[in-house]
Amino acid sequence: MPRKIVAANWKMNNDEYSSKKLTFDFLKYISESNNTKVLKILSVPFPFLNTVTKMCEGVDSVFVSAQNSSDYSEGAYTGEVSAKMLSSISVPFSLVGHSERREIFGESDDIVFAKTRLLLENNITPIFCCGEPINIRKDNTHLSFVEEQLNLSVFKLKSSEFKKIIIAYEPVWAIGTGETASENDISEMHRHIRSLIKSKYSSSLSNDISILYGGSLKPENAKQIFDIKNVDGGLIGGASLNAKDFIDIVNSIN
Ligand code: PEP
Secondary structure (H helix, E strand, C coil), X not given: CCCCEEEEECCXXXXXXXXXXXXXXXXXXXXXXXXXXXXXXXXXXXXXXXXXXXXXXXXXXXXXEECCCCCCCCCCCCCCCCHHHHHHCCCCEEEECCHHHHHHCCCCHHHHHHHHHHHHHCCXXXXXXXXXXHHHHHCCCHHHHHHHHHHXXXXXXXXXXXCCCEEEECCHHHCCCXXXXXXXXXXXXXXXXXXXXXXXXXXXXXXXXXXXXXXXXXXXXXXXXXXXXXXXXXXXXXXXXXXXXXXXXXXXXX
């Protein structure tokens, strides 16, 4: 059975004070809801990883994630943050291949794969993001587009490595736009990804991998989306910046 996971992505928002406040409020709601069956992950900006990690220490089923890491292991790469550095401060997860990294910062599938590799080598679980832009969806080639993203990156992993990753399907046109993919769109893609994993690896591996949906998830649509077959949770951007909205989304999962 895949693990149920709800992950926040704060993106480049919050300063130190508001990060602490958001974490504090979130942990207060968590202690009231006592929902330990869902893994909660907070993907916070680099400068606040340590602070938020310390605040979450000892809280059952809550973990911190980086939003990015370098495709180089170490050296003269000014401004980069390596997987090894993240590992040295006990960061257990990192997003990789988020569409904003791919689109704004030009990250290719090769770069996404290099990052994934380094994360795994440093015992950090990659939350691998994939998803099609609007023109691909309009051309009706979204299934093969996402298949190619997988083939050019995480499907190059051995099964012993692949089994450690989490997949997040995020149609680019639904991220931060308020436009959510329809139940049919989500169901079709999640089924497709699971069946690709089955053909590439094995049925048991495909049944164990968590596949999250991301794209304008909010308290109002979370339950409907989490109830779709093959959806094992969500990756939440905008709505995760409000502790009450985020916990309402967490509590929408069965
Ligand atoms: C995201 O950033 O991964 C995301 C899904 O954003 P939003 O929820 O704001 O669409």
